[in-house]
Amino acid sequence: MPSKTETLLEAVKRALGDHLVAAKQDYGEVDIEVAPAGLYTAMETLRDHDELAFAQLLDIAGVDYAAYGEDEWITDEATNTGFSRGVDGFTTGRLGLTGIYGVQPISANTGRRFAAVYHLLSIQHNHRIRVRCFAADDDLPMLDSIVPLWASANWQEREAFDLYGIVFNGHPDLRRILTDYGFVGHPFRKDFPLIGNVEVRYDENRGRVVYEPVSIEPRVLVPRVIRDDNRYADPAEGAADA
């Protein structure tokens, strides 16, 4: 008997047809990717199809894949002095930041940088699905709004717009939601520094709060490391090597 996720995956494949770009099941979860052009229709099918019936949109997460798989510590080769100790070069949160580290451009593969990830839940069938949709253009990431399908998408899309700059076409009220009034930039992008760009303080002389460029320097306390851990290696790959 096929497992619950397999049954769901089959049903999704049948229902979505060409809109489906990729589908997989990992960790007991169904994860699919749809093309941006067919996002609205695909989501509508997911909501209204009898076998799927995803009545609830739980969450929309913007993701910036620009620095995916980049680490700050070389681990595949050791020198005679051991591994490098400090963090040099450009790291996540410092890409594109001007300062003592210079400027590092973002070299993402075009059309694969910004994605919106939708989490859907069907309480009728008691199953979940995750839908990922990459925006086609990195400079102006744009996706269709799904507010007409789920009312809860309204604020979720506003959040993704605020934090990642993903524009949702057809959204009734696309304003910033979490950041300050008059904020510049999209803070959760990987090229936005963790320390921010401006700091605020109260100016005695002018009698108001003023914004100034940040006076602190970015730092990394624990470098980001990717270890090729053999515990997580694909057993099939290991067999091929041997």
Add this chain to the structure above:
Amino acid sequence: MPEISSYTVNFGPQHPAAHGVLRLVLEMDGEVVRRADPHIGLLHRATEKLAETKPFNQSIGYMDRLDYVSMMCNEHAYVLAIEKLLGVRPPERAQYIRVMFDEITRILNHLLWIGAHGLDVGAMTVFLYAFKEREELMDCYEAVSGARMHATYYRPGGVYRDLPDRMPRYRVSEYHNEKDIQRMNAEREGSMLDFLEAFCDRFSGTIEEIETLLTDNRIWKQRLVDVAVVSPERALQLGFTGPMLRGSGVEWDLRRKQPYEVYDRMEFDIPVGTNGDCYDRYLVRMEELRQSVAIIRQCIDWLRRNNGPVMLNDHKIAPPSREEMKDDMESLIHHFKLFTEGYCTPPGEVYASVEAPKGEFGAYIVSDGANKPYRLKLRAPGFAHMSAMDEMAQGHMLADVVTIMGTLDIVFGEVDR
């Protein structure tokens, strides 16, 4: 004579009924709300971005500070997501401890909610009753973790340490004499489980007391009945979860439908409302208090009879004991690596969620195989509930806005993240 069609009222962010830092711009037609526009984000701390720059374990403490009245439930979702990535399950005893503390947390949350909700609507006494009980439960938090609120008690692979055999006791001071202390320590003679059991015995009476004050109270009913009615269809559309969804009559509880830890072994009922108004949501939450007590009792019973480890013995993710480190080189290395670099997870994306007191609290982790999450997105129930504010408040009077805010059970730590 020129006709004034509508005017705007600015509510908050420094209003006692704003439950923290909500700024609400209300478009009023006389005393009737035409449009409510909540401005959130005044407590935005970019928790998700901070988590991207820290090893997995170092962000557990941030989870406490999201929904700061249901601390351990937030930790639970985050820790579950990490465990899903790593492919590990905590020992059975740890699972029971987690379930027990999830329910303690639910009581903590609902007590604060009923206190604040009562205060908003004009019932001062409930607040005092509720906070007296909260104190006892926070002592339990303190006994296991050392912190009254921000516990950081759940860790990937189990819980930080086992339940204490001895409950901390009060000492004589210039404020309390010998006799006072004896009375105050009466329930603290035994272990933490004894203390908790004594609490459970007493707490049913407290729920009755609170219900006597409110349930049939004429003013309470006038303020709550038929205010902010949400149909089951709209509740689903608006992304409601938890008591907000159950208040509208949808029987949905992750503890039952998608059980995690040992909830599938627990016996409890899921209360649902019928009308979907503020009063039903109040009744649902009050009943949940009783069910939580029942679950805690079952956990106490099991924990008394069964001993065992509370943390996995895998030193790649859980630290070795101090004792081991003293004479074992390998343990020392493990300890050092774990607390400097942390552990790397396999690459992948997971979503794990728990039935937090306010609704479904989920953690979505994208990992590229590093020792830090590549992206962490927290699904806060309050965010969805807050976004329904406009729809729920339309057509109601200004005074009802405060009632609606109370019924939403909003905490800005999680809405703004």
